[in-house]
Amino acid sequence: MSPTLLSYGDLAVASLLVVLNAALSFWLDLGLTRTVLVAAIRAVVQLMLVGLLLKTVFALASPPLIGAVLLAMLLSASYEIASRQERRFAGFWAYGIGATTTMLATVLVIAFALAGTLRPDPWYAPQVVVPLAGIILGNVMNGVSVSLNAFSTAVVRERTAIEARLALGADRATALKPLQRSALRTSMIPIVNQMSAAGIITLPGMMTGQILAGMEPVEAAKYQILILFLIAGGAGLGALAATYAAAWRITDERDRLRLDRLQQK
């Protein structure tokens, strides 16, 4: 079976479902009409633009252009991470910790995938690098933002416990270890769920897409497994790096707790 190419007419038919939804909301006075329509229009505009952009990037296959696309993705991920934080670090570090740890984990995992398993030719082939970066970056972003938020809110909440340990002569790594562990555990729950539920409760989106596009199911499953491993590795690595960076920044070289380095509310 070859992939069924969709016409704009097909999409228009599918959009009737959204319109129906909006109409129901209007009749039942749910107050969602506008929200649903705006979200649907945003999805159309954003995805078509991305499609056009990727078409250009794929056609040109120029390394600087690919690099620029990846950088833009990374910057917006860093912005999102900072926006998710209840207690941000002050100054540069509000973005710095999220950006550096996300970049570290994403670049490592992509390099690993390109060199170890996918081996595209040329190695920077945008058809492989850009979607791969997208799916890994998204998951690293989740891991980093959840662990960072869990860690910094816990440090603020547990201030007296941490300082009690420091006052009795524990070093900063010992005093922060339990909080680091629990932040990491929290951040890994979604990816662990995703792996355990894969195929039973949900058919992952990427695998669904590949099967619809005509790929043999076992081959699609293999691809999905590869991606799950890559995002689990990336998210875990990113979250780990983020809690270490945050632990380093929220204490100083004299083993003091420095809550003054968080933004004041």
Place this chain on the structure above:
Amino acid sequence: MLEARSLRRLHLGPIGFTLAACECVSVAGRSGAGKSLLLRMVADLDPHDGEVGLDGALCAAMPAPAWRRMVTYVAADAGWWDDRVAAHFAPDIDLAALLPRVGIPPDAVAWPVARLSTGERQRLALLRALRPTNRVLRLDEPTSGLDRASSELVEALLRERLGAGTAILMVTHDPDQAARMASRHLEVRDGKLVELAP
């Protein structure tokens, strides 16, 4: 033994004082005067100016954890980092034998921290800070929430420490306790530390 010179942070300072072995010094002052801030500075828990030394060895010249094991600080609202009482004590301590010294039943070893009353927490926080390594204790209102009998137990324990050569700097709001325990009396007033006439 302990010497502090020109300590300064926020509205507090410059402050200097000395503390000899076996000596207990009381620190009084109105709430918010900076008594806890002073103790925290000596523990190097906040960035500050000035220096503190123990027998000539400067705090800044050694790792902060090593300093804090010798010059130990017990906060008024000391925190708990584990659910179980026993987890807060070094494994080489016979805790069950130690607990009755501060009027807490020995089976409290197996209790969760959540079961402790305010007064029990206060005494346990002091107990966990008493280690063979500490040479100076800085206590922030060690008996503020305690009844008479428990206070006396705590004071007896502290006197035993003084006898063994430890120096104690103690914040207290109770003039009677200051008179019982301390040989010198200091007061934090308008950001300065003043010595009260004996």
